[in-house]
Amino acid sequence: MNTPKHIAIIMDGNGRWAQERGLKRIKGHEKGAQVVREITTFCANHPEVETLTLYAFSTENWKRPKMEVEFLMKLLDEWLKKELETYQKENVKFEVIGDISKFSPKLQQRINYTKEVTKNNTRLTQVLALNYGGRDEIVRACRRAKKAKVELNEESFNQFLDAPIGDVDMLIRTGGEKRISNFLLWRIAYAELFFTNTYWPDFTPKELESLIEEFKGRNRRFGGI
Numbered sequence: 001m002n003t004p005k006h007i008a009i010i011m012d013g014n015g016r017w018a019q020e021r022g023l024k025r026i027k028g029h030e031k032g033a034q035v036v037r038e039i040t041t042f043c044a045n046h047p048e049v050e051t052l053t054l055y056a057f058s059t060e061n062w063k064r065p066k067m068e069v070e071f072l073m074k075l076l077d078e079w080l081k082k083e084l085e086t087y088q089k090e091n092v093k094f095e096v097i098g099d100i101s102k103f104s105p106k107l108q109q110r111i112n113y114t115k116e117v118t119k120n121n122t123r124l125t126q127v128l129a130l131n132y133g134g135r136d137e138i139v140r141a142c143r144r145a146k147k148a149k150v151e152l153n154e155e156s157f158n159q160f161l162d163a164p165i166g167d168v169d170m171l172i173r174t175g176g177e178k179r180i181s182n183f184l185l186w187r188i189a190y191a192e193l194f195f196t197n198t199y200w201p202d203f204t205p206k207e208l209e210s211l212i213e214e215f216k217g218r219n220r221r222f223g224g225i
Contacts, residue, residue: 002216007043007208008053008168008191010183011036013175013199026071031201033079037086042205044090044124046212051125051165053097055183059133062102076130077107080114087114091123097162098132099140127165134185137162141186161186170215172208174200192218 011032018028036054043049057072080094087094094114101108111130141160145152148160158164168184168191176197180188194211196203 002169002192002218002220003048004046004169004212004215005048006051006053006166006168007049007170007172007212008055008184008188009039010055010171010173010175010181011200011203012173012177014201016175017199017201025068026075028199028201029072029075033075035201035203036079037083038205039203039208040092040124040126041086041090042208043126044092049124051127053127053129053165053168053184055132055181056128057098057130057132058182059099059131059136060182062131073103073107077110080110084114084117087118087121087126091121092118093121093125094118095125095127095163095165096130097127097137097165098130099136100130102131125165127163129183132162132183134180134182138186157186167191170194170211172196172211174198174203190220192220 014028014032015025016028017031018025021027040052043052056076061072062069086092096111096115100111103111140162141157144160145157150156150160166187168188171180171184171188171191172194173179173181174196176195176199178195184191192215194214196207196211198207
């Protein structure tokens, strides 16, 4: 039976969820942040899930209205401060992939502090993809490898990616769209893909559990018969 050790989620639909309710887009992001806590807690208590990677802010998201981007940066800072208690209570290690050098010094400090104080937690690794793009990660990994003068193969290349989080077993996208959007391009080579029409603010642990059960029933051949 398949084991969903690494689940990755493209958290899509916050803005549309809010607009359909006559609310500002930022209300969708606030509700979506609550769902992150619920899904993280569920995964931390799931006997098989070891890593949860969430697409929080892409390299393309800078194109959004300045006010929305500023709100997202503030929301992330406040969320990390508030969620530290949850990380410790649920024994969750916090990790980041992406180029956080573009963030404010204050936000970088918050991210690095959260990583440091949770680094010994063992029940689940929660990875936030921040200012992340799959192509950008691969290019940066190539630069690191070139600088290190290492002969590259698939195994050695992994050490130059942003974090040692392993390959993805399940890739889920909420919100109804059916595309990868430059997410974890190296790590999803043999991931099972799941697309749900549910907007992220309405996504529940119950729906995730249903997708996990579907995953367990799939035939993963990895190129074999």
